[in-house]
Amino acid sequence: MMEGLKRGSAAIVGVAESDLGQVADGLSVFDLMAQGVGRALDDCGLKLKDVDALFSATTQSRMSVLGLAEYLGINPPYLGSTIVGGSSFEYHVAHAMGAIALGLCNVAVIAYGSTQRSVGRKQASVREINPYESPFRPFLPASAYALAASRHMHQFGTTREQLAAVAVAAREWALLNPKAWEKKPLTIDGVLSSRMVSYPFTVRDCCLVTDGGGAIVVTSAERAKSLRKPAAYVLGCGQSTTHANISSMPDLTVTGALTSGKAAYQMARLGAADVDAVELYDAFTINTILFLEDLGFCKKGEGGAFVSGGRIAPKGSLAVNTNGGGLSYCHPGMYGLFLLIEAVRQLRGECGARQVKDCEVALAHGNGGVLSSQATVILGTQATL
Amino acid sequence: MPSNQDAPLKTYQDHLARNELAYQFSREAGRAVFYPRVLCPFTGSDQLEWRVSKGLGTVYATTVVHPADGKPFNVALIDCDEGFRLMSRVEDIAPEQVRIGQRVRFRVHRAEGDEDPYPVFAPVENA
Numbered sequence: 001m002m003e004g005l006k007r008g009s010a011a012i013v014g015v016a017e018s019d020l021g022q023v024a025d026g027l028s029v030f031d032l033m034a035q036g037v038g039r040a041l042d043d044c045g046l047k048l049k050d051v052d053a054l055f056s057a058t059t060q061s062r063m064s065v066l067g068l069a070e071y072l073g074i075n076p077p078y079l080g081s082t083i084v085g086g087s088s089f090e091y092h093v094a095h096a097m098g099a100i101a102l103g104l105c106n107v108a109v110i111a112y113g114s115t116q117r118s119v120g121r122k123q124a125s126v127r128e129i130n131p132y133e134s135p136f137r138p139f140l141p142a143s144a145y146a147l148a149a150s151r152h153m154h155q156f157g158t159t160r161e162q163l164a165a166v167a168v169a170a171r172e173w174a175l176l177n178p179k180a181w182e183k184k185p186l187t188i189d190g191v192l193s194s195r196m197v198s199y200p201f202t203v204r205d206c207c208l209v210t211d212g213g214g215a216i217v218v219t220s221a222e223r224a225k226s227l228r229k230p231a232a233y234v235l236g237c238g239q240s241t242t243h244a245n246i247s248s249m250p251d252l253t254v255t256g257a258l259t260s261g262k263a264a265y266q267m268a269r270l271g272a273a274d275v276d277a278v279e280l281y282d283a284f285t286i287n288t289i290l291f292l293e294d295l296g297f298c299k300k301g302e303g304g305a306f307v308s309g310g311r312i313a314p315k316g317s318l319a320v321n322t323n324g325g326g327l328s329y330c331h332p333g334m335y336g337l338f339l340l341i342e343a344v345r346q347l348r349g350e351c352g353a354r355q356v357k358d359c360e361v362a363l364a365h366g367n368g369g370v371l372s373s374q375a376t377v378i379l380g381t382q383a384t385l
Numbered sequence: 386m387p388s389n390q391d392a393p394l395k396t397y398q399d400h401l402a403r404n405e406l407a408y409q410f411s412r413e414a415g416r417a418v419f420y421p422r423v424l425c426p427f428t429g430s431d432q433l434e435w436r437v438s439k440g441l442g443t444v445y446a447t448t449v450v451h452p453a454d455g456k457p458f459n460v461a462l463i464d465c466d467e468g469f470r471l472m473s474r475v476e477d478i479a480p481e482q483v484r485i486g487q488r489v490r491f492r493v494h495r496a497e498g499d500e501d502p503y504p505v506f507a508p509v510e511n512a
Contacts, residue, residue, distance in 0.1 A: 131394055131501070132419075132420045132471065132472060133472045135494075135500070135501070135503040136460050136472050136473060136474050136503075137450065137458070137460070138448075138450065138460045138472070139450045139452070143448050143450055143460050146448035147446040147447070147448050147460070147461075147462055148446070149448075150446045150447050150448055150485060151445070151446045151485070154446075154485040154486075195451075196449075196451045196457075197450075197451060198448045198449065198450050198451065198460075199448050199449040199451070199481065200448075246462070246472070247420075247462055247470060247471055247472040248420075248470075252445075252446055252462075
């Protein structure tokens with residue numbers, strides 16, 4: 001049997017966003033990554049010279065980690081550029097943890113940047129032709145998720161109103177987050193009556209298109225003790241890839257989160273009931289429902305009812321996507337890093353009006369591609385070790 | 386010695402040019418493989434045989450794309466009776482009338498310009 005990663009052996013000690021939303025004209029993805037790196041190092045009190053592992057992923061540079069190392073003027077012996085879409089950064093955390101455990105590095109920085117709003121989605125991400133899908137002109141990624149939603153509605157009776165409840169809850173959280181892009185309230189009717197994109201999704205069922213980036217700093221539990229702020233220990237990690245293209249997804253109502261979640265819970269020796277703050281990659285409203293089910297917060301098929309009636313909104317029974325999510329806070333292309341940033345801040349108690357009370361365990365679940373690559377990271381405070 | 390292998394996509398498209406929807410079958414796995422490839426994703430075997438579908442299937446999932454300019458159109462996933470799934474669209478009815486569970490029959494969408502032929506479907510009662 002594989003020994004695997006050791007619960008609590010590494011921690012996220014520094015987190016920061018770059019500028020978000022619509023960034024200043026001419027800023028590059030490396031400018032945004034570097035903003036994040038500088039701020040995240042400052043957050044924990046480490047210096048660039050301490051960094052001996054660098055991870056990055058972006059759609060706007062083919063060898064981004066080289067560009068970033070050059071920009072920062074560092075030559076770290078360990079580089080990682082796993083790119084599996086929005087969950088890349090949850091993979092990076094596990095990979096950094098493994099490298100730290102093996103003694104290959106001690107201070108890993110994971111960075112992201114995107115200027116997709118400024119340069120346009122077409123410029124930010126090269127369209128790949130798939131001869132078995134492209135002729136049918138699916139509006140990707142939205143149509144792939146819409147197909148999954150159609151299945152969920154068919155099999156479990158999930159409604160458009162229930163999907164809309166996810167967007168409304170995200171908006172209510174966003175209104176408590178000064179950094180959120182969206183500043184105005186949203187109603188169920190407001191979601192349903194917006195411009196249709198790919199049925200059953202209107203534009204309000206779909207994530208934002210913003211610029212943004214950030215960075216996090218991962219180090220050993222040992223080193224984490226002496227740093228500026230309370231560490232967020234990595235208690236569990238899990239990854240699962242079920243397909244790349246939606247036409248190859250085995251069952252459109254069951255995601256790899258089932259497998260990645262199980263692995264993460266097992267490593268953390270925790271279950272869904274132990275999680276205080278849940279940060280899920282909400283590229284589309286169906287995501288939140290699928291991941292709540294697959295990560296064990298409710299039964300398969302019951303996600304629609306679970307998210308209704310303000311249950312995942314502020315003052316609801318479960319704190320989900322407390323920063324406002326990709327639907328209302330920011331979504332610069334590959335959102336996974338922001339889930340980790342918010343999870344760490346919740347554990348530290350830094351979240352002001354949106355702070356989850358007595359937050360000891362936070363779960364960040366990244367999604368990449370079209371429900372393709374799933375990665376779960378469970379973080380906890382010192383008390384959970 | 387193995388000779389240079391034809392591209393699976395080319396073989397697939399040659400079948401479409403003859404009004405046939407082709408797929409592969411893995412004898413070792415006892416199941417259909419789609420999209421066509423050089424290695425069986427169930428067994429790792431390179432022994433994949435080409436078969437021609439009867440062209441009947443069931444709508445597995447469906448969406449209506451609303452482009453910023455132009456008319457709404459259907460995109461669907463179809464489960465063919467031989468046990469493989471593919472992306473396609475259902476024609477001959479309004480895109481929002483396409484239903485999960487609906488029985489559909491394959492036909493070839495003919496090439497326009499540089500386009501390669503591709504498979505589309507229509508409701509069985511209209512076919």
